[in-house]
Structure formats: C-alpha cells, structure tokens
Amino acid sequence: MSSTSNWSDLVARAVSGVAMVAVGLGAIVAxxxxxxxxxxxxxxxxxxxxxxxxxxxxxxxxxxxxxxxxxxxxxxxxxxxxxxxxxxxxxxxxxxxxxxxxxxxxxxxxxxxxxxxxxxxxxxxxWGMEWLLWLVVTVVVTDVLGYFAGRFIGGPKFWPRVSPKKTWSGTVAGWIGAGIVGGICMIVLGANVQIIGVSVAVSMASQIGDISESAVKRKMGVKDSSNLIPGHGGLMDRFDGMLGAALFVLIAGQLIAFPPGIG
Structure with a gap:
C-alpha cells in the first residue's frame, strides 16, 4: 500500500478534475x-x-x-x-x-x-462529438489508470531523471485501458478492430506529450507550468497528454482511413 503522502493531493485533484470534465463535456456537447x-x-x-x-x-x-x-x-x-x-x-x-x-x-x-x-x-x-469523446476518454483513461496503477503496483520507474513518479506499471496500464476503450468503440461506434490499435497508439502519444512537458519543466527547474488549477498545476500540466494525442490523430488521419471501418 502506498504511503499517505502519495494521496495528499487526491481531493484537490479530484475536485478540480470534476470541474474541468464538466466544463469540457458541456463545450463538447454544445x-x-x-x-x-x-x-x-x-x-x-x-x-x-x-x-x-x-x-x-x-x-x-x-x-x-x-x-x-x-x-x-x-x-x-x-x-x-x-x-x-x-x-x-x-x-x-x-x-x-x-x-x-x-x-x-x-x-x-x-x-x-x-x-x-x-x-x-x-x-x-x-468527425462529430462521438469521436472527440473517444479521444478525450482514451487520454483520460490513460492518465487515470497510470496514476492509480503507479501507486498501487509501483515497480520500475519509466524515466526517473525526467519524471520520477511515473512507473512502467502505470504506463502499461494506460495502454491496456486505451485498448479497452477501443474495444468499446468497436461495439458502440461500429469501428473495426483497427480502432484498438489506434487507441493504444493514441495512449502512447499522450504519454509522449506528458513526458515531453516533464522534460521541459525539469530543464527549467519548475514543478508545474503554473498554479492555476489546484492539485494539477497549470493547464499545460493537465493537457500535455491531450496535446500529444490530438497532434498524433491529426497526423495519423492523413496516413490511414479514419475512423477505421466507418464510412
């Protein structure tokens, strides 16, 4: 079991996260x-x-x-x-x-x-609201499963010099979660099996965005990009993974038929 200090930011993180989800979901639907x-x-x-x-x-x-x-x-x-x-x-x-x-x-x-x-x-x-939600959910699941798997399971660090808290267990848990999201999309949105692979790749791209921002913060000697969001730091801290994922989808959409199996 992780120590109490590992969970000290959970309440603020959860409240801020719920607020961001509410605003983001409302804008996506609108x-x-x-x-x-x-x-x-x-x-x-x-x-x-x-x-x-x-x-x-x-x-x-x-x-x-x-x-x-x-x-x-x-x-x-x-x-x-x-x-x-x-x-x-x-x-x-x-x-x-x-x-x-x-x-x-x-x-x-x-x-x-x-x-x-x-x-x-x-x-x-x-592509519509459904596929934007797929992207957002894939990134959120990657982040959430990575957060909790890293604290419950622990194990070897992913890249301790750049991001000391990230573990391989959390990284792989994010891939698995993204694959499950892709499987659900096969059923709900009618995509073919390729969406599972695309979802895992989106998870990886989000992790690349996350680790890239961590490298910049490490170079500049700062903990967070700002202090705008309690428990999360700044918007860049919260959306670094989304940046990597969205940029990947923008590029991948020119290389493969997307959404796979649709139309």
Whole structure:
C-alpha cells in the first residue's frame, strides 16, 4: 500500500478534475462556437504558461503570444485550411522576435499547442462529438489508470531523471485501458478492430506529450507550468497528454482511413 503522502493531493485533484470534465463535456456537447472558444482559451493559456516557463521575465511577451495564439486558433477554425495554416503559425514565429531565451523550445512546443488545438476543433466539426469523446476518454483513461496503477503496483520507474513518479506499471496500464476503450468503440461506434490499435497508439502519444512537458519543466527547474488549477498545476500540466494525442490523430488521419471501418 502506498504511503499517505502519495494521496495528499487526491481531493484537490479530484475536485478540480470534476470541474474541468464538466466544463469540457458541456463545450463538447454544445459544439460550434462554444467548443471553439474553449479551445482558443485553453490554447492561449498554455502558450502563456509555456512562455512563463521558458522566459520568466517576459511577462508582456507571454500575454501577447498567448492572446495571439488563442485568437489565431479561433479564427483558423472558421477559415479554409490553406488560409488557416499560416495564421496558426504566425504566433509561433513571433516568438523569435519577442523572446530572448529558449526560442527553439518555444517554437517546437508552441507549434504543437496551436496545431493540436486546431486539430481538436476540426475533429469535433468533421468527425462529430462521438469521436472527440473517444479521444478525450482514451487520454483520460490513460492518465487515470497510470496514476492509480503507479501507486498501487509501483515497480520500475519509466524515466526517473525526467519524471520520477511515473512507473512502467502505470504506463502499461494506460495502454491496456486505451485498448479497452477501443474495444468499446468497436461495439458502440461500429469501428473495426483497427480502432484498438489506434487507441493504444493514441495512449502512447499522450504519454509522449506528458513526458515531453516533464522534460521541459525539469530543464527549467519548475514543478508545474503554473498554479492555476489546484492539485494539477497549470493547464499545460493537465493537457500535455491531450496535446500529444490530438497532434498524433491529426497526423495519423492523413496516413490511414479514419475512423477505421466507418464510412
């Protein structure tokens, strides 16, 4: 059994998690401008957090780039794709002029944030609420099973130098949970067996997003991207896995027929 200290943040984490789920689920169901606005706000806040981590003194640049990123995503969701793409990357390129330190890290992660945000908006609009919920549930199950399996089972660490709390037991539990979600989608949504493999790959992509953000925090010597969410840190801490998963689906959708077995 894990020690009491391992569970000390559970109440705050659970309450904040329920609130985020309620807001997110409401926006997903509503769709349209409600979901687009939520995506834009989340994108803008994550870019603000990113800049604050990489260049703590750049307060003005963090606000400017965060606002520009969120506004670009919101506008891009209502523009033809060819016009949307340069608009999305403009706030990323602006970081070269506004930041004096860690520009390369900003370019990589800011591009990931705006493209993943845009991808989630397109997923809701093009494939429907059900498949966006599949993506969200897959990432949430990966995170939740990883959290509890790591504390109940423990065992070898995944990458202790970057993320000391993550274990291989939690990592594999996330894959198993994602596979189960894919199996349920076969029944409920009529996909074929490939959705199980895609779901496991989405789980892996979410873990890559998680570990990548952990590496940045470790490099910058910070525990959380911000303190906006009790028990979770910042939005980037909460949505790093979703970023990796959404970006993966955006790319994978160009490589395989997706959703598999549908249409």
């Amino acid at each position: 769709g349209g401008l409600w979901f687009a606005a939520l995506i834009a706000v989340v994108c803008g806040v994550m870019i603000w957090e990113l800049v604050r981590m990489l260049h703590p003194a750049a307060h003005s640049a963090a606000l400017q780039l965060g606002f520009a990123g969120g506004a670009a995503v919101l506008a891009a969701l209502y523009l033809p794709g060819g016009l949307a793409l340069p608009l999305l990357l403009a706030p990323v390129m602006a970081g070269i002029a506004l930041l004096k330190h860690n520009r390369a890290l900003y370019l990589v992660f800011a591009a990931m944030i705006v493209l993943a945000s845009f991808g989630m908006g397109k997923l809701r609009g093009d």
